[in-house]
Amino acid sequence: MKITLSWLKDHLETEADLATIAHRLTMLGHEVDAIDDPAARLSSFIVGHVVSAVQHPNADRLRVCVVDTGGDRVQVVCGAPNARAGMKGVFARAGTVIPRTGLLLKAGAIRGEASNGMLCSAYEMGLSDDHEGIIDLPTDAPVGQPFAPVMGLDDPVLDIKITPNRADCLGIRGIARDLAAAGVGRLKARPPVTVPGGFASPVGVRFDLPGELAAACPLYAGRYIRGVRNGPSPAWLQKRLLAVGLRPISALVDITNFFTLDIARPLHVFDADAVAGDIVVRMCVPGESLEALNGKAYELEGEMTAIADGDGVVGLGGVIGGQGTGCTEETVNVFVESALFDPIRTAATGRRLGLQTDARYRFERGVDPASAVAGIEAATRMILDLCGGEASEVVVTGAEPAHARTFVLRDSRVATLGGLPVPPEESRRILETLGATVRRSADALEVDVPSWRPDIEGEADLVEEVLRVHGYDAIPVVPLPREHAVTRPALTPAQRRVGHARRALAGRGMVEAVTFSFMPGGDAALFGGVGEALRLVNPISADLDVMRPSVLPNLIAAAGRNADRGFPDGALFEIGAHYADDTPEGQVLVAAGIRSGTAVERHWTGPARPVDAYDAKGDALAALSALGAPVDNLQTSLDAPGWYHPGRSGVLRLGPIAVARFGELHPAVLQAMGVKGPVVGFEVMIDAVPLPRGKGGHARPALTLSPFQPVGRDFAFLVDEAVSAEAVLRAVRAAERKLLAGVRIFDVYRGPGVPEGRKSVAVEVVLQPVGATLTEEEIDAVAARIVAQVAKATGGVLRG
């Protein structure tokens, strides 16, 4: 909200300077966003006395003027037709920046005559579009002084952020009251105005609201004023409205805007001659419409509060008036409205119609319920003063809703909640200056809250008022007491291992990304799709319309963008949720990653290698290991979901539980997303990995080191193509549990020497003797068991 300093001083008697007022406002909770101080901005433009003005010897339209600046005399060349000796104008010395153009004024010569400054036009000063001539200041303007005060341009404008709870401060008086409480001055008394009515209002007001909707408009005060002259409002009023960003329209309209800003009391003025019969406050009937004052037509709905006459809706309560009954230059008789409208309904109406107005802004935050009659009286006074006319009696329909509220502020509470011991007398002073009526009880204050402060709802609010006015700066800083001398972990084991997985994946060269939790519905369909429950009603754009069923598509899309930028090789991962359904349990925490392009780049030590499923499997295993999964016990099944390549993907399981899936992404999925392959990826379902059971301590199992050398033996098994490497390894492990220290596949071979449809799987087995060095016979016995077990489990035979 914009206010001017002089308008504020209408309500506040203060000697404080602008900076102090702005600072105090901010520290009262009314953050000053911007200050425009034209006096400071225009201080280098001074009143100059044109001592002489003679025809330029070399130019018909130019004059050579000598300007007395109060200190020296400066020659300027001026093209204005009104430049003349003896006048006073706005002088800018060379070196000044011209407001309109932003150009630096330079000393120089114009057609051979020196010009060391400028006599400015209103256009150049950014004050108006009039560039017919230079500004002609009054003859008594003080030479050498800044010109802005002379023209009344020295009223600083403050742009203040009023928080939504402070409807009272949407009027300048509310702001002044807060400043007065904070000691920045004294709130000027404004005795209530009463204008006696000379006749009964020919326009009546009637409520036609069903009982349960009575709160839509609890009170409507109206007044007929006849014989007004509506023309432009006086200069002081126009200047004020302009300064705070409102366009002056006519005296009657400007008066309503004045009170909206001055005391946060929205008003409306109807041209009474355009109103058919009485005013009826009722609900809109669906199908009705309103040509509003802003020139737009609105279709009305049954939930909206109508101000109607015999012909139909003439205004929307608390939001906007109708064009047909608005005031014009020809208006002679008016009907002034000062009413109360339900905040919620007003907000809903405005929202529904996409219509924000100064009235709605105030009504939806809460207009002082006691202000309706006082407002209409004050407005009447100003209308009679500025437009003449004769006022009727005030028509009041409905009643002021009960607004009296009393809360107790315990003497100790400012200290125990606010941390600042404020003497109760000071609390009392603050609350009384804010408009409360305060009574003393044994150990507390009983506070009657003023009608304009609906935001105060309890003791905590009273504490805030005291602290806010006293100043948050005064609250002593107290360290939070430590519960433990030594810091305890902030993370649970389940949370901590997520960090391990994150840093393990980054340690493998992957780059962490954070992508949106939503994604294009079309792409989501490629990843199993989402139910209706996960489709946003109001997505930010059509391609961010569903909650993601997998983290992969966002990463794949990112890889595509990176490739388009010229970086086709990348390894991205993200740890975040995907959404199986709309329940908390359906939010699944996943570590997912992709690798695209080449895994090993072209290098002088060897050729490039494209990414393959084993890269993704390695990433998945690394993440699982970091999460504490027993990776040696994992089993691989071949039922990865459809977005993976059906022949090059797998699911890693602990028993029946799928903890991860990995593989090449399905080429059709990549093609649909417009991303060039190969891309491999993995998804680790973090919470599916069981947490290692805490065994009450951090001790590791005892370490027994064998003094005997391990023995290695190699086997090459011929197995059918369909036999998985995992089956061979499992058979080897099953054959020898005690001595087996390691088993590793070091070659898989197909080709000459191996029959069609079979493959040779070469396995290195390491045996670790425990009690004594193994004899050849013992080793042979183990080898025989291994061969037999592989044969039994897989049908494999030793390759001859």
Place this chain on the structure above:
Amino acid sequence: MTDLEPLRDRLMAAVAEAADLDQLEAVRLQSLGRKGEITERMKTLGGLAPDARRAAGQQLNELKDAVAEALEARRAALQADALDRRLAADRIDVTLPPRPAAEGRIHPISQTIDELTAIFADMGFTVAEGPHIEEDFYNFTALNIPPEHPARQEHDTFYLPPRADGTRLVLRTHTSPVQIRTMMRDKPPIRIIVPGRTFRSDHDATHSPMFHQVEGLVVDRTSHMGHLKGCLIEFCRAFFDIDDLPVRFRPSYFPFTEPSAEVDIGCSRQGGQLRIGHGADWLEILGCGMVHPKVLANAGVDPGEYQGFAFGMGIERIAMLKYGIPDLRTFYESDLRWLRHYGFVPLDVPTLSGGLSR
């Protein structure tokens, strides 16, 4: 047997002249081999008288030892030469680059969460979490934001379709619902922070439809605004790593706190460059306040017995300020160049003992 001197001279010369190990071996065979000259001489000893045999044998043995020693010395020298020559020929270009090892990065959001977790852990906070898809009750109503409250409109909420019972879920607009969930689950005293994803339907240069917040909640019998100030001043100074960072508390309004405050930190904007620290200006970084009695009551905590404070701030915002990241939207674009530049190496785990940030 006085003719050994010429033999010695010849053999020693042959040893010295052997140019490589093969020639040296030939000399060895020629002298000490089964048919070598010294061996052959040895064989003749048997025909001598005992005294002469002893004397000749002694001389021959001396010669044999001397030749063997010379052969060994020459072998060592030749081997060393050969190694030197081989190594000289084995030279590689050590200026060639090694095999590449990819280096990963931690996203600035994760790193910032780890940093602020380290700080708040030291003040006794634990980390709580909650669902992104949230019930209206937790996101709004329990937080004293009734359905038609103007503040609810300002939240730019994302909605999910209405359910059979007419209620509709929202994407949480802040991390505050976790306050409610925590208070309904745990008994005070409570000290939690809640870092996590939040969602608002707003997208422009300074707004993203998804962003991260960290919420804080302290509930006990005695914590007041002085503690709130103490807690947050410590946080700001530790996070921005400026011991005397100016921190200002300004009254403000949030439906879920009373009294409420916004917190500004000192900064300077001289020369168009924003610098955190002492300066003429203030920069708002977070909102906070004492938990509203209605919020406590809504979450089943007796406001007559318990009180506390809450705060919330944008994680991207404080990361941008600390690390000089100019544009919010770039956080989510997954541009590898950006991630490499603003990301953190995985070994940079923030700790208070080792320092939060390099």
